[in-house]
Structure formats: structure tokens, C-alpha cells
Amino acid sequence: MTTGHRVGELAEATGLTVRTLHYYEQIGLLTPSGRSPAGHRIYDAADEERLYRVGLLRRLGMDLAEVRRALDDPAWDxxxxxxxxxxxxxxxxxxxxxxxxxxxxxxxxxxxxxxxxxxxxxTLEPPAQQRILLLVYADVGAAQAWLVKRFGLLPGDLVRDGDGRAVHGEVHAGDGVIWLHPEQDAYRLASPGTVGATTASVAVLVDDVDAHHRRSVDAGVDVCQEPVDQDYGYRVYSAYDLEGHLWSFLRAVD
Known part of the structure; x- marks a missing residue:
């Protein structure tokens, strides 16, 4: 006999939505330990304990990427x-x-x-609360999948319209979120692949530049600059994504 809670039961018990629990599973934050004979997700006591810890860390103000590191990375401080x-x-x-x-x-x-x-x-509080980088892609769904698989970014929401076209996507890089937006003629938003030129560049801090570079090379990424120590104190390598945005991955040189 399968023991534990189904996703709807866990959502009701915790006050979260089923969609939130599915999203936690999608980003690898909370994976149900089993399935019922009918294929329904089953969360056991260990899963519930992990979800409780997720809630505690979220109340500390951590984003989901940091929560995942806190729970899974032994080196997290x-x-x-x-x-x-x-x-x-x-x-x-x-x-x-x-x-x-x-x-x-x-x-x-x-x-x-x-x-x-x-x-x-x-005037006591600045109007700006958070910076969100937006990159334009011809195919938002393919871009999100590529960035997650090749660069190791964490997936966020992927929203599709009634025709199944991805109209909004998100990826998480460390403590920041990047929005993926489809091309839109009305606002002159175009992918680098469409205009034939790099229109945006993103810099992401990583723990190990050389290891990240090896991962990208193994994944067939178009690396345009090998890892190098720059005069401004960072070790950096750069690469293009599937539609031509320029990404740099870097770490401060000790």
C-alpha cells in the first residue's frame, strides 16, 4: 500500500497551490518520492520535511535558487x-x-x-525594487530549454498562449532572474539571430569558470573566448547562445 500524500492533499495541508508544488518539482527543489499505482505523485514524510525547510528559508527572504543551494550544496554557508x-x-x-x-x-x-x-x-524609498534582465528570442521555449541544458541555469516559468506558443519564459542565474521574451515588431524587439548582430550581453558569476567552460564545450556551445584572467580582476570566458546573445561567465581572481 502506498503511503504519503498526493499533490492535492499536500497543497491543502500546506496552503500552497498544486501549481507551486509542480513548479518546485520542475526546478528540482522538491521531487515526490513515489507514485501511486495510478501514476499520481506521492510525497512521503521526508518530502514534507524538505518542503517545511523550503518554507523556512523562503521566509528568510531567499530566492528559490538559493534555497536549493542551501538544501543540496554541502558547501553552502x-x-x-x-x-x-x-x-x-x-x-x-x-x-x-x-x-x-x-x-x-x-x-x-x-x-x-x-x-x-x-x-x-x-523620497524615503527608491522606486526601483529589483532589476530584471530581458532577452528577446524567436523561440522562447527552445531558448529556455537550451539555457538550462547547456549553461546549467535553473528553469523558471514558461507561459504559453492558447495556440501553444511560448510567450514568456524565465531562467534563474544565481540570485537573479532573466526573462525570455518573444520577438515583437510593435516594440522593435528582435532576436540577434533575426537582426544578424549581438543585441545583448549577460555576465554571470560562477564558482568555477574553467569547469563551466568545459561543460559548455562538451555541450557543443559556441565559445568565442577561452577562459582568461582579465586586468580588471576576473577570470572570464564568453560564449554565444542558440540565437546569438553573448554570455560571459566569470569569477573574481583570488
Missing amino acids: PTTALEAHLAALDARLDATARLRSKVAGALAAGGTDLVAVLDELT
Whole structure:
């Protein structure tokens, strides 16, 4: 007899959606330990414990790529991660304290123009919250699969329209996300393969430049620059992806 929870049961018990659990499986974060005779996913106690740890790490502010490293990489350093999270919390507390001071001052002033107060408050926090790089591809689905297989990036969402065409894709590189966007004439968005020129370049920090380079060579990637130590303090190699975007993989030289 198969024991454990089916995906719907686990979703209901944890408050997550079935789609989220399927996505965790897709990116290798949580793989069900078994299947029922009918082929349904079955999550055992160890899977549930791992999911609990995923939730804890997410509440620390980690993205999914970092969570996966925390759970699977023996070299992952919790001290470094916690120090970074503490710094982010301190910055947030400082911004909150400044915001409180402004609000208290506005109340004490009495009769201050509300628009002027709100305008001043908005300057406490920068409007930009996160940078998201966008690359344009003629075939978003093929691009995502290629980047995951050849460069070892983590897959994110892949959204298709009613005709099955991929209209949005994502890959994760370290703590950053890269959006994959289809060509669109209205906004003059075109793939390098269409225009015949490199239109964007991406730099990704990796643990071992030479090992990553060997992986790319073995996968048949078009490497245009072999690993080399640059004067600006990084060891770098560069390669083109399937549609001609230029990627550089680098690490600071000790």
C-alpha cells in the first residue's frame, strides 16, 4: 500500500497551490518520492520535511535558487546567507524608522499640506525594487530549454498562449532572474539571430569558470573566448547562445 500524500492533499495541508508544488518539482527543489499505482505523485514524510525547510528559508527572504543551494550544496554557508539577510533587515528597519519620523513630524505640524507630506515620504524609498534582465528570442521555449541544458541555469516559468506558443519564459542565474521574451515588431524587439548582430550581453558569476567552460564545450556551445584572467580582476570566458546573445561567465581572481 502506498503511503504519503498526493499533490492535492499536500497543497491543502500546506496552503500552497498544486501549481507551486509542480513548479518546485520542475526546478528540482522538491521531487515526490513515489507514485501511486495510478501514476499520481506521492510525497512521503521526508518530502514534507524538505518542503517545511523550503518554507523556512523562503521566509528568510531567499530566492528559490538559493534555497536549493542551501538544501543540496554541502558547501553552502548559512552564516553568509544570514549575514546578508540581517543587513537587508537592518536597511528595512532604518527606512521604517525614517518613515515613522516623517509621519510623526507631519502630525505634529498640524495643517501641513497632505500632498507635500506624501511627496516627501515617497523620497524615503527608491522606486526601483529589483532589476530584471530581458532577452528577446524567436523561440522562447527552445531558448529556455537550451539555457538550462547547456549553461546549467535553473528553469523558471514558461507561459504559453492558447495556440501553444511560448510567450514568456524565465531562467534563474544565481540570485537573479532573466526573462525570455518573444520577438515583437510593435516594440522593435528582435532576436540577434533575426537582426544578424549581438543585441545583448549577460555576465554571470560562477564558482568555477574553467569547469563551466568545459561543460559548455562538451555541450557543443559556441565559445568565442577561452577562459582568461582579465586586468580588471576576473577570470572570464564568453560564449554565444542558440540565437546569438553573448554570455560571459566569470569569477573574481583570488
